[in-house]
Amino acid sequence: MWLPPLVLTVAVLGYPLLVAPARGVLVIGLAALVLCALGLVVRSGALVTAGGVLALGQYALALWLAAAPPRLAGAVLFGVGLVLLVETADFSRRVRGATLGPGLVASQVRYWVGFAGLAGAAALVAAGLATAASAVVRLPWAPAFAAGGAVAALVAVTIALRRRQIP
């Protein structure tokens, strides 16, 4: 079960290189690849997450270097790929060395395919709503919205940390 997350890692880390084939992007991508591969080998979710954060940094750098008009379809694919990467890595970590019941992998793959479609559609809808909202909301307010979203995400992290977790 290590192959799907590895393929997704390569795909997610390869996309920013298509956006901006620069040396810095490549270096960050390689570092992220090492972290993800190490996380898959030693079955560490934290390493895969760190690799994912680096992948986001790599994508951000590529977008900043390219300075091109927004490519929302590519961003949706990148986001879906990133979610599937952490989910497949976690699934392969959980089931390693265990007996797999009949139909488990097939049903899981069906779920991921359905989830990718739904999440992609949701991202496109959100992007459409944001585009529509941008006509109403003044442009200087956009960073304030983003900052608000970031604060909300951080609050969610804090709440998640306070709740008792399953190891």
Added chain:
Amino acid sequence: MTPRLTPLALSVVSLAASGLVLAIFTGRPELIVAVVPLVFGLFRRRFLASSDWQIARGLSADQAFEGEHVVVTITVSAEGNVPTLELFEPLPPSLRLVAGSNRGFFTLTRDQSVKWTYEVECRRRGRASLGVVHARLWDRAGLHAVESAARASGPLRVYPRRIQLRRLPRPRRTQTSVGNYVASSVGQGIEPGDIREFAPGDRIRHVNWRASLRFRKLFVTQYHQERNADVILMLDTLSEAGAAPETTLDASVRAAASLAGAYLARKDRVGLIEYGGPFRWVRPGSGRGQRERLLEALLRAEVVFSYVRGDVGLVPRRVLPPQALVIAISPLVDPHFEKAVVDLAARGFDLVILSPSPIPLVRRTMPASPSVDLACRLWALERRARAASLQRLGLRVLEWDPRQPLELALAVFNPVRRRMMG
């Protein structure tokens, strides 16, 4: 049961937060869009019911000997849809997984049942309790989980491994019941003993025709009686040395089970005294039922520390018959057992000490070094001196290296005994 967040949820939240922070710094909307699928996954929380499934366990055998394999089959059935069910069955130290896995993942639809099998090796005697199966019910994404446990009875009794024995310590005295030992007294039997003149009432088929023709008088052949014996196995459970499943007590229990089986096959009556913290015994008896009783008693044999020391003088006569052969099985680590054995010998019991040596068992648990070698040599010298002092009291100590066959240690017994008796 409340679903709880898993570490994956924290990973997703961290990634989303990172994406948002980077979006602010770079001012790129693509990063916000890329974060949307991450956040979307978090909000797809599903209700996880923990009582929609049941398990039932089956074992290929409920009794096994050490070293044998047992197949465990668990049937999981569901009344409703179960997205992902993780089951884990912790194995007791006496069992070792040899095939399959004791952890399984299943997905079940309504009224579906699946079978899950794995194979274990019974490493050490005892009652292995396969009782609780831990379960974790995951949602499909792996972001939320519910933990529970299910009880499915699966008692497994692991008996000590038996070693085939052909030579056994021969009892000095026999009992009145029929057995396999040729007694000195004459009577019914098949072993010719003596001849005497014919007397009225003698059976014609006992007439010794060769002697009758030579002496011109009728002579009959007398036969030695064939009797059984009482054998008491005295197990030292005061102390043990080595690491499980190869401790001196494990070796002693295997030796006791083998000796009991071999003596019972010879129609002898065999009893057991467990000399340790709790003083336990099994009255002498014969047959298959007695074998089961002895094996059951040997299952529970373990070292239990106690300040109370039993006195063999308190053992009832019906448990320790005066004519019995007593085989004391002890690593001779605790002086209290030596004292008890000397006490028995002083009371006239026919006594043999079978001593599984703790030295090789302890040595294998320690890294090799010159100091360990020296300590083991000194220990061996001390054991030899102790055995010599017991031999001076008229006791015979059979030193047994548990890595070697038991028969090798017993083989030296009977020639020595004949010499002692002669």
